[in-house]
Amino acid sequence: MGNENKINNKVMFNLGYGLYLATCFDGNKHNGTICNSVMQATSDPQQLVVILNKNGYGCQTILKTKKLNICPLTEKTPFSVFQQFGFKSGKDTNKFENITFDGKNASISENGLAVLNSYANSYISLEVTETNDLGTHILFVCKVTEAVSLNTETTISYNYYQQNVKPKAVPAAKKKFVCTICGYVYEGENLPADFVCPWCGHDATFFEQVG
Ligand SMILES: Cc1cc2nc3c(=O)[nH]c(=O)nc-3n(C[C@H](O)[C@H](O)[C@H](O)COP(=O)(O)O)c2cc1C
Secondary structure, three states, X not given: OOOHHHOOHHHHHHOOOEOEEEEEEOOOOEEEEEEOOEEEEEEOOEEEEEEEEXXXXXXXXXXXXXXXXXXXXXXXXXXXXXXXXXXXXXXXXOOOOOOOOOOOOOEEOOOOOEEOOOOEOEEEEEEEEEEEEOOOEEEEEEEEEEEEEOOOOOEOEHHHHXXXXXXXXXXXXXXXXXXXXXXXXXXXXXXXXXXEOOOOOOEHHHEEEOO
């Protein structure tokens, strides 16, 4: 017997995460993938684990090159950066095309990979030492080869992103329907066909849309 009914998937949202840009280089172009699944595994030696979806270009590239940078993003990172690196794939786009490697917007670290200086507070260069196939994702065990602080801005958490950066869904516009008998106003997307006026008891055919 499975224990699906004992697993409330929403409970996973109670786990806390930061948000990072995992950069890599396929030999031709730089790429960056937004990810939350990054954590320090040991401090002596310094090792991190990073988990990436197999469908991602970043994951496929890192499987081949065994190298990546993790750039912790700051709370000042705008939604456009998440759109650029988190909603598009390096399979069909060059995500760094319009970003200048001038040391202010972006730069190249010692291992030859991109750093997003404009929105990262630091970067950690990694070499993959082990991979573990988790089905949909690959878990990368990595050793740290360089770790550099860029500024003292706070790393953005997944919660902060959800609450302050990601645009809120716009609720469907409400319409107004007035009862032509008594003036009761119903507000909603549509007046249900079986609606009965709570004031005078007349049915939906007595209502007129007024806004
Ligand atoms: C807030 C946020 C968190 C994400 N976390 C992860 C993650 O932990 N692992 C992952 O593989 N993808 C994650 N993604 C999705 C990838 O960033 C996304 O699929 C991206 O388009 C992949 O790009 P790529 O194909 O160039 O690697 C996240 C996206 C967002 C917006």
